[in-house]
Amino acid sequence: MPMRILICTAQVPFARGGAELLVEGLRDALRERGHTVDVVALPYAWHPHDRLMPSALAWRLLDLEYVNGAPVDQIICTKFPSYAARHTRKVVWLVHQHRQAYDWYGTPFSDFVNTPDDRAVRDQLLRMDRAMLGEAQRLFAISRNVAARLKRFTGLEAQPLYPPSRYAGRLRAGPYGDYLLSDARLDAAKRLDLLLRALARARNAVRCVFIGAGNDRDRLERLASDLNLGSRVEFRGFVPDNELIDLYASARAVYYAPFDEDYGFTSVQALAAARPVVTTTDSGGVLEFVEHGVTGLVAPPEPDAIAAHIDTLFDEADRAARLGAAGPARVAHITWDRVVQALLLR
Known part of the structure; x- marks a missing residue:
């Protein structure tokens, strides 16, 4: 039976990468199978760090159970902080959490430092992720690597589910060039x-x-x-x-x-x-x-x-x-x- 589905994603303005391709591919795949699908994308700011939690709160304040009086059968949440969205039928396909506060913390790739303010924000993120990801009816991750990080930091179990490339079926083998x-x-x-x-x-x-x-x-x-x-x-x-x-x-x-x-x-x-x-x-x-x-x-x-x-x-x-x-x-x-x-x- 066809369903009405919203895909939730966070969008960094002026940036485009694998997460955007994943969302677009999922949207198109669901539509091709007869479902009514749209994407809800909210911008988010990660700097200064005290803007991270309000970005998550923006998702929490949305009513995604109904759109203009018509019910939404399911939402599918992807990367941080879109999984803060509420719905009785919420599924998460986790692209990643806020890596600067997790596996990148303490590396040159993170802008978090060992200060009371940054530690407090990081603790808030950990608590939020445990609660909001824990609400999901089903919890998937885009790889075993992402699932392992999730288990390490939150104790939650996710099943790996690999996303196809947008070029699937079009890539081909040619000569081995120079x-x-x-x-x-x-x-x-x-x-x-x-x-x-x-x-x-x-x-x-x-x-x-x-x-x-x-x-x-x-x-x-x-x-x-x-x-x-x-x-x-x-x-x-x-x-x-x-x-x-x-x-x-x-x-x-x-x-x-x-x-x-x-x-x-x-x-x-x-x-x-x-x-x-x-x-x-x-x-x-x-x-x-x-x-x-x-x-x-x-x-x-x-x-x-x-x-x-x-x-x-x-x-x-x-x-x-x-x-x-x-x-x-x-x-x-x-x-x-x-x-x-x-x-x-x-």
Whole structure:
């Protein structure tokens, strides 16, 4: 029976990434299956930190049981703080919590510091998450990595449920070309500086195409210049879908080694396109798909070690092809049919 469903998500103004693609994909998948679906997106501010709780409260104040007098059969909440929304039939598909207060706390990626004010906000977030996530009729996470974090910090159990790529069914295998592909947002947590340093230390003059945008682009371009990488590095920004699919199809390999990634659409897309992935031992959710010597190569997060793996794949095209060929089967089970069946309350 068709249902009326709201998908709840928090939107950082002027930013677009994997969470936005997940929400759009879920919306379209539900509509294709005959449901009436819309997205509720509220902006949120994380700085100063005392704005975090009001952002959550804004969700709490919404009445999502009815819209203009008509009932809403179910809501599906995604990333922080959208899961503060109230509904008798609330399902959470957790993208991530506020990582700066959780797993990034105490690392260079967090803007929380060890002050009484920040500790108080962090304690509030922990209490809120335990209560609001605990209300869900069903609780899923987009990866085993996200589920493990949730268990660690709140004691709540979530079932991993992998989201398909927006390019599922369109990615294809082509020749193993002469360039490395990086498809990642240009920010510090994606550790593209690590890739640039690895390229500078590789024996082969490997060419790398970077796609994606972000506030770290200027710094990365300066670093590439300082490392004398010259024309070996190309920053293309966002590219049209057809160009992106072509770039995956003809790359020798794909580099994707963020720090403790939630999930990693890039690795799933690379494997679907039969491209081996070069990643690192601390890349988080990426390692749920990339197995060393099977679907890619996994190195310590050090430029020399990554450079050695890059050289291997560019020295041995047949090895790149063998690793790439194992990719599609590794991600074949990630489908919208599976996701929709899990998320809907019948």
